[in-house]
Amino acid sequence: MRRCLTLIAGALLAGCHHSARADNAELALAAAASESLTVALADSIAPAEGFVANQAGGAVEGLSACSDHVSAAGWQSVGSSLVEMALPPEFVSAGQTSQSASWNGPSGSIRAASYRGDSPHVGIYGTITSECDIFISGAPAHVDLVSSYYGRSVHVIVRPQDAPAMIIEGQAKTIAGQAQLLHAIRYARVSAAWGRKY
Amino acid sequence: MRLLSIPAMLVGIAVAIIFFKIYGAFTRPDVPRPVAFVVGKFAPGVEIGAKVADARRAVAAMTYVPHLGFVGLPGGTGASLPAGGYASFVQVRLLLDQATRVKPHPDPAKSRIDAVEIVSADASASTEISQALLMLFRRLPRNGCLRTSSEDRLREVRLWTTPNDRGGVALISDFNANPMTRTPGPMITNVIAFTGKFDGGRTLRGNYTDMLCTQLSGA
Numbered sequence: 096m097r098r099c100l101t102l103i104a105g106a107l108l109a110g111c112h113h114s115a116r117a118d119n120a121e122l123a124l125a126a127a128a129s130e131s132l133t134v135a136l137a138d139s140i141a142p143a144e145g146f147v148a149n150q151a152g153g154a155v156e157g158l159s160a161c162s163d164h165v166s167a168a169g170w171q172s173v174g175s176s177l178v179e180m181a182l183p184p185e186f187v188s189a190g191q192t193s194q195s196a197s198w199n200g201p202s203g204s205i206r207a208a209s210y211r212g213d214s215p216h217v218g219i220y221g222t223i224t225s226e227c228d229i230f231i232s233g234a235p236a237h238v239d240l241v242s243s244y245y246g247r248s249v250h251v252i253v254r255p256q257d258a259p260a261m262i263i264e265g266q267a268k269t270i271a272g273q274a275q276l277l278h279a280i281r282y283a284r285v286s287a288a289w290g291r292k293y
Numbered sequence: 294m295r296l297l298s299i300p301a302m303l304v305g306i307a308v309a310i311i312f313f314k315i316y317g318a319f320t321r322p323d324v325p326r327p328v329a330f331v332v333g334k335f336a337p338g339v340e341i342g343a344k345v346a347d348a349r350r351a352v353a354a355m356t357y358v359p360h361l362g363f364v365g366l367p368g369g370t371g372a373s374l375p376a377g378g379y380a381s382f383v384q385v386r387l388l389l390d391q392a393t394r395v396k397p398h399p400d401p402a403k404s405r406i407d408a409v410e411i412v413s414a415d416a417s418a419s420t421e422i423s424q425a426l427l428m429l430f431r432r433l434p435r436n437g438c439l440r441t442s443s444e445d446r447l448r449e450v451r452l453w454t455t456p457n458d459r460g461g462v463a464l465i466s467d468f469n470a471n472p473m474t475r476t477p478g479p480m481i482t483n484v485i486a487f488t489g490k491f492d493g494g495r496t497l498r499g500n501y502t503d504m505l506c507t508q509l510s511g512a
Contacts, residue, residue, distance in 0.1 A: 121360065121391055122494060128361040129386075129498040130441055133412070133481055136384055140414045140479045 158270055158277075160227035160238040160249075165278035173198060177207040177261055178232075180283035183275060203246075203267035205276055210262040215239065215252040218262075232285040240273065247273040251280050258290030324488050327429050327453075328460040332486045334372045335411045336385045341460075341488055345387050345401035352385055359397065361498065362389040363404075367411065375428055378421035380482075386410035388485075388498060408487040408496070418482040419466035426453050426462055438506035439465060439499040447506040448499075452491060460488040463497055468506040 170181040173188065175196030186200035195208035216223070221243025229236050234255040241248045249265040263283065265276030324332075324341045332339055338351020345363050349355060355365035364386045371381030390407040393399050413422070426434070434451035441448060447468040454461030465483040487496050494501040502509070 118391070121395060122498075124360040125391075125394065125498045126494065126500050127442070128358055129410075132358060132361065132364065132384075132386070133483065136412060137414070137479050137481050140383065 158225065158240060158274055160225040160240045160277065161229070163278050163281055165274050167278060167282070170279075175207065175286065176288045177209075177286055178263065178283045178289075179286055180279050182279050202269070202272040203265060203276060205263065205265040205279065207261055207263045210252055210260040212252075212260075215250075219250055221245075221248070229281065231281065231283055234285060238277070238280070240277070249273060249276045249280055253283075253285065255285050255290065258285065261285070261289070325455040325460040327455060328462060328486050328488060330429065331426070331462050331484065332409050335380075335382060335484060335486075336367050336409055338368050339385060339387065339406070339409055341406050341409055341486060343406055345389075345399075345404045345406060348387060348406065349401070352387065355387075355401075357399065358386075360394050361386065362394060362407075363387040363401065374421045374425045378417070378424065380413050380415050380418045380421055382411050382413050384412040386412070391495075408485055410483055410485045410498075413482045413484075414479045415482070416480050419464065419480070422482065422484060423451060423464055426451075426464060429453075430455075430462075434464070435503075436505055437493075437501055437503050438468065438509050439497065439501055440509070441500070447509055449506050450497065450501065454491055458490045460486070461491055462486050463491075465497070465499075468510070470507070470510045 167181050169184060171184050171186070173180060173182050173186070175191050176193050177196050182198055182205065183200055183202065185202070186198045186205070189197040189199045189204065191197075195206065197204060197206040212218075215237040216239065219239060219241055221241040223239045224242050225238075225240040227238045229238060231251070231253050232255070234253050236251055236253040239250040241250055246266060246268045247270060248267065249263075251263045252260060253263065254260045263280050265273070265280060267273040267276055328341065332341060336351065339348045345355075348363075351368040352363070352365035353368065355363050358364050364384060367382045367385040371379055373379055386409070387406045388394075388408040388410055389399065389404055393404050393407075415421075423434075430453040432453065434453050437450040437452065439448040439450055448465050449468040451464045451466075452461060453463075463483075463485040465485065467480055485497060489496075493503075
């Protein structure tokens with residue numbers, strides 16, 4: 096009788112132990128599924144919208160490097176060996192070489208050049224009010240909005256996969272001008288000639 | 294005579310208490326009101342305890358993720374929050390219980406929604422939803438941490454439960470040991486609404502610990 100009871104108790108314990116192990120294994124699978132889904136979601140959002148890296152300033156200073164609400168209706172297309180983009184109609188070319196290009200307009204200026212630095216913040220003078228990591232022309236890019244004594248600027252480092260990194264810098268007098276330059280840079284295309292000519 | 298009326302009154306009170314206890318047990322909703330409110334606000338058309346098929350119109354592009362549940366896009370674009378806040382949601386997950394989620398192809402018409410998870414990629418979602426839950430539950434959250442497969446990536450858990458542990462809402466956000474440095478990648482915030490007693494990792498479908506992430510990271 097005692098042996099019989101011991102056997103039954105043993106079988107029950109073994110069953111419970113096996114069930115707990117299976118339960119934990121299934122829970123681990125559920126955790127892995129949940130985590131991989133969250134990671135996949137984050138990966139899919141980053142290229143589509145960009146994500147805020149840092150935001151400073153209150154509502155008045157609230158232009159975000161990730162936002163874009165500017166209409167480019169009536170803008171002109173400009174091109175160079177580095178980038179092609181749409182700019183407000185008053186902007187005219189201020190010179191081009193194989194390594195740089197710039198345009199000037201009544202509300203500001205914009206310049207593109209090759210970039211050799213590792214940090215995206217080299218050469219920034221002023222306060223970074225907002226940062227955003229986005230994709231420009233399919234390449235990862237870091238955007239900084241800068242406010243300084245001289246005005247407002249947009250400082251962008253683009254790192255194409257098969258071509259050297261470049262900096263696109265816009266200088267504006269007002270927030271509206273800064274927003275226009277941000278829009279122009281956001282939708283710029285890295286020239287096909289850029290990687291080949293370098 | 295007056296002495297006899299005291300026991301009668303006590304018996305009357307006892308009967309009334311028992312009656313209301315039984316009445317309450319039979320009439321109380323399956324899903325606690327704050328939990329149902331969060332689900333209704335953040336994922337309109339989705340209900341905990343309902344069949345997955347019933348939520349088809351409220352969840353677009355629904356697909357089944359083995360060992361987890363059905364995942365899709367929420368019907369609403371977002372939810373207005375107290376103090377002028379707003380949170381938009383990019384994904385809704387209809388979480389299944391263990392018995393159902395082990396099946397390779399569970400039938401949506403027979404599978405019940407065990408818990409609902411809503412995901413936001415808004416940078417301010419964690420703060421704003423946290424404030425909304427504080428106001429809704431009127432109590433401070435219990436804090437914990439989720440470990441992930443990556444050692445340096447922890448997720449902060451803030452948990453609100455109903456007073457009698459009939460359900461709750463967990464707010465999960467990326468943990469950053471040093472708030473002065475930026476977190477790589479978008480800031481993902483998950484809200485899990487559940488019924489029943491909170492059971493750690495089983496409820497959250499993750500590697501949960503009651504320790505704070507600051508303790509785990511050694512910060």
